[in-house]
Amino acid sequence: MNNASxxxxxxxxxxxxxxxxxxxxxxxxxxxEATKTAQNNFADIQTxxxxxxxxxxxxxxxxxxxxxxxxxxxxxKDQFGIQIKTGKNMAGQWYGNALxxxxxSEKYGAVNxxxxxxxxxTNTLNEKENEYVNPSGKFKAEIVKDKSxxxxxxxxxxx
Numbered sequence: 001m002n003n004a005s006x007x008x009x010x011x012x013x014x015x016x017x018x019x020x021x022x023x024x025x026x027x028x029x030x031x032x033e034a035t036k037t038a039q040n041n042f043a044d045i046q047t048x049x050x051x052x053x054x055x056x057x058x059x060x061x062x063x064x065x066x067x068x069x070x071x072x073x074x075x076x077k078d079q080f081g082i083q084i085k086t087g088k089n090m091a092g093q094w095y096g097n098a099l100x101x102x103x104x105s106e107k108y109g110a111v112n113x114x115x116x117x118x119x120x121x122t123n124t125l126n127e128k129e130n131e132y133v134n135p136s137g138k139f140k141a142e143i144v145k146d147k148s149x150x151x152x153x154x155x156x157x158x159x
Contacts, residue, residue, distance in 0.1 A: 098112045
């Protein structure tokens with residue numbers, strides 16, 4: 001009888017150990033999936049936050065003072081360009097990097113080669129210049145994104 005009792009205790013111990021290991025594995029797998037979901041959600045939030053500063057310029061009409069503020073705000077941004085078309089300068093002037101904005105181009109939104117940093121912000125404040133931005137003027141704002149859906153520039157056209 002003593003041997004049977006010991007055998008039952010060993011069998012019960014083995015059964016409980018297997019059950020405990022199974023529970024731990026199930027919890028570990030569900031924790032892995034929850035972690036993956038949280039990482040994906042975090043990446044989405046991070047992308048939204050990185051582009052939140054540009055949503056104000058997405059197809060809206062803004063004032064000239066907001067245009068000059070955008071110039072100051074984004075002037076040092078790498079791989080970024082701003083084009084302003086005024087009533088005096090319908091061809092437009094690039095500030096920062098000139099971008100490829102040809103709609104049917106394969107390289108839409110890409111930075112053009114060379115150093116096209118010709119625009120001076122001070123010209124946007126001088127009424128004698130063609131690049132002058134009237135602070136009370138109205139401008140249609142557009143965002144330029146490259147093929148990777150990264151914001152590469154802003155376009156402002158006076159209306």
